[in-house]
Amino acid sequence: MQSLIGTGVALVTPFKKDFSVDIEALQRVVNFSIDGGVEYLVVMGTTAENATLTAEEKELVINTVIDVNKGRLPLVLGVGGNNTMQIVEELKTRDFSAFEAILSVSPYYNKPTQEGIYQHFKAIAEASPVPVILYNVPGRTASNMLPSTVIRLANNFDNVVAIKEAAGDMAQALKIIKDAPKDFLVISGDDMIALPIVLAGGAGVISVIGQGYPKEFSEMIRLGLNKKAVEAFKTQYFLSDCIDMIFEQGNPAGIKQVFQALGITENTVRLPLVSVDESLAERINDFVKNSIK
Template sequence: MKKFKGTGVALVTPFTEDGSIDYPALERVIEHVIHGNVEYLVVQGTTGESATLSETEKSEVLRFIKKINRQRLPIVYGLGGNNTQAILDTMNAIDFSEIDAILSVSPYYNKPSQEGIAAHYEAIADHCPVPVILYNVPGRTMSNINYKTTLRLAKHPNIIGIKEASGNLDQCMRIAKNKPEDFLLLSGDDMTTIFMRSIGAEGVISVLANAYPEIIGSIIHGNASYSKKGTFSLLEINPLMYEESNPVGVKCLMEKLGLCSDYVRLPLLRASEDLKSRIDLAANNVNSRHFYSPHLD
């Protein structure tokens, strides 16, 4: 499980003006985050706009990332939804070579009971050829995985951790207190990572690591001073990443940094001029060059 400690970057999917996938930009992003010392890549999560990519596009993106990555970093693949059987069917069509785990979001929209959530994940974990990381993000799914369900699922031999993005620190503390030692508690929100780390979280799956991998590394790996410095440096820019929905904000920031364009797919729209100007201003006050690198110790 050591390969999933530290920073996982929730990769964006860059697009061109006509909405097609911008593979040269995707290569730039991959090299940027690898050289920024992230520990693993998370492919086709929410930040990758998986909801608006076809199955063919998802397969092509995964194939391309494997090619560029050249097994330098582990890959976690996003595979979740609210139709359990459809996930199992999709699983049968995926090439799992060079995929080290899947990240599976809790069922959304149909709002299952805790028993239903547990049965859903048990079916996925029983069928999946690689380990499963749970993903709890009630702000999107409108359904929370409570700590008792997480602890129940933590006993499954093929469920290795949870990306916790509930913002409920009491819930996270109860998981941290009672989980098996080898079950990973991962932060799902950049700005609560410092708190999550203090109670035992061993990593983060990050949006802002697309732009600032070194800063996120300083938060999760650095001493208390570096962790605070990294967190405080993102206080102004972080909320702007979500004001018009993720990944609108981070793509706008990445365009400023020369990594990719800010194009997104409908129903999302590119950042408004007002948001763009505020992201530009906030970014001018962020300097990622003077942060701790976990690989320099």
């Protein structure tokens, strides 16, 4: 899928200081990413703090992004969880006409076997009216979707078109790139190794830092896709300190501090997450201030 090549960004959900959803700030976030040149937007990923949103708030966020986007970029919707039947029901009842694909995380907490992971995504693939992007993030799910399981799914279901690979393991990403079907996309879920994955044959990234630095990060990935490694790594090294900082005390607390420094949103997150501490906030603010040209 050409529309999923390049930089997608996992959008935050901005909150006001009273913890209510800040729709005007969300509009600014969406426009900032689009104006910065990213290729697509991901709605209701982990970065959106969807675990702490009510059903009504989720719909408000989804509809706001659709309305602000106005069809300018492809949209991907996060539809995942650890209750397979519940996900299948949502896939059968939701209107996906505004979305290019879904992003579905490997089941968390349950810790299924590889066969359980396969059967979970088999059910999703058979129910989904749009293409499916698998999402492997062992640091959050407590289980790793092995390359053999990914490749099995890719070979058996035409609508399983990509994986967001966030194990932070280059060797694992390389194995998927090597063994997966020709048109299957390996998308980095880790900002720090997104460029190496692209240079090795990956399709791009679903990024967190990319919404704070959309122009720079998306251009870096395009350079990588064109095998212009020397130029691309200049941006990689420029942003590497900030990438470290935004994940130092958890996501999305760090990227929300970047947005506050840019004057786009408050840095408010919902419990059990907390905002970055004063020391980290100062370091992020200094980086942002010094990086603005």
